[in-house]
Amino acid sequence: MADKKMVEQVTSMDEDFARWYTDVVKKAELIEYSSVKGCLIFLPAGYALWENIQKLLDARFKDTGVENVYLPMFIPEGLLQKEKDHVEGFAPEAAWVTEGGHEKLEERMCVRPTSETLFCDLYKNLVHSYRDLPRVYNQWCSVVRWEKTTRPFLRSREFLWQEGHTVHETAEEAEERTVQMLNVYADFLKEELAIPTIKGRKTDKEKFAGAIATYTIEAMMHDGKALQSGTSHNFGDGFAKAFGIEYTGRDNKQHNPHQTSWGLSTRLIGALIMVHGDDDGLVLPPHIAPTQVVIVPIQQRKEGVLDVCSRVAEESLAGIRVKIDDSDRSPGFKFAEQEMRGFPLRIEIGPRDIENGECVVVRRDTHEKQTVKLDEVKSFVPKLLETIQNDMYERAKKHLDSSIYEATDYEEFKKILDEKPGFVRAMWCGEQECEDIIKADTTATSRCMPFEGSEPISDKCICCGKPAKHLVIWGKAY
């Protein structure tokens, strides 16, 4: 018996976090490897997560005036070349189409790694007057980046995302939108995914190719590593100048508009897994879980059992995403499988319960079991789902807060990064050279200069000892 269980159980987190991750991804049936290297197949359970992310995030976008569009997936080389930093940033991982049918193309085309250039080309045609501004467009699509090493959800050669691209009359408006969308992301992660993040600005080394400023939300995985979970960029008027986007202003003079872009990808599913998961598998926050409650009938062939189950599902749990598992597996098997899949709540209903007018409700996040009267399920379950959602956030927040350290001495800084999983707050002079040295010494990178809690903790750079300019959060990243 014990042996049998061993075969199917996932590697424990503490033993090997990376393997635990791939085990969960596979066993929860989120993805399947495809015969295309570095590209994944999203199975129903995995795709449903993305659909829910899309649905909830898209609604938040629309609340801020975002409109969805769709642009081509091919970018002619000439168009890509227009912004120097941008091309240099993406050239190493571009995939090219060089032939159409049997004929070689006059100009090869890149499969979009991101669509700044196409949006600029579009805005050049759409924007002529200050009255044409702002434009606040977003596209849901997939992009391709020819990555050398890939990991499910975290890094694949093709991935799904959304990319928002906006044009504004003034620099202030662009900055405002950049910050606004970062906040949309942070709130979305907090309220729907129960993932706390740190908001901040990227250093020049880490910022987006072609941006004047990149803002980020950084999340911490269970193993203390960082995952950049969403970014928002302010482009200033650099792209507009490179692409010749001009409008006639209120002053009857020609101006370049100011632009932003912001994106969030399926990598977020990786964050969900690594923030909330445990040794029994996936743990999904109720808001995003495709199935929120699963009902397990006990002795389901006994008359009346399945009837009560359907009644609970249809009447007591109307409006909740609920499933009855009436497959002919043993209850124990179902329990284990559903835990692997991360369903937030399980309700067990058997003859014994029916006789007592009760059922057993089990939380996925804490494994806590409680007996609930059948006629109270209707009010009890929605409340419990909210409790789980909140508890999951609080647990993740506690983990984040308790895994952030401070250092004012370089030896101590290196020691913490070497010995403790998590982030380190330390001062920085502003020179990329110090970032490079720190990376070489510790493999950690600057995650961001946080918006909150940025008060200096020393006046010297942690690395070179010269006058410090910024407080930086450092950490090892995915």
Add this chain to the structure above:
RNA sequence: CGAGGCGUGGCUCAGUUUGGUAGAGCACCUGCUUUGGGAGCAGGGGGCCGCAAGUUCGAAUCUUGUCGCCUCGACCA
């Protein structure tokens, strides 16, 4: 792209040293009995041993080439 490791039914692997016509557990299918933490019994199906060339009477096993995957680094959402 550098350094290591690995390719044998769906999965985890044994068999490779010493060539002799492919095996286990789990999963799957059928039937009966079961059902409150991965059920039991009986029967059954499934493998060009990653691919290609070579050596040989004979290759999962030896040789060469090739493709792919995993882990760790460098690069990146």
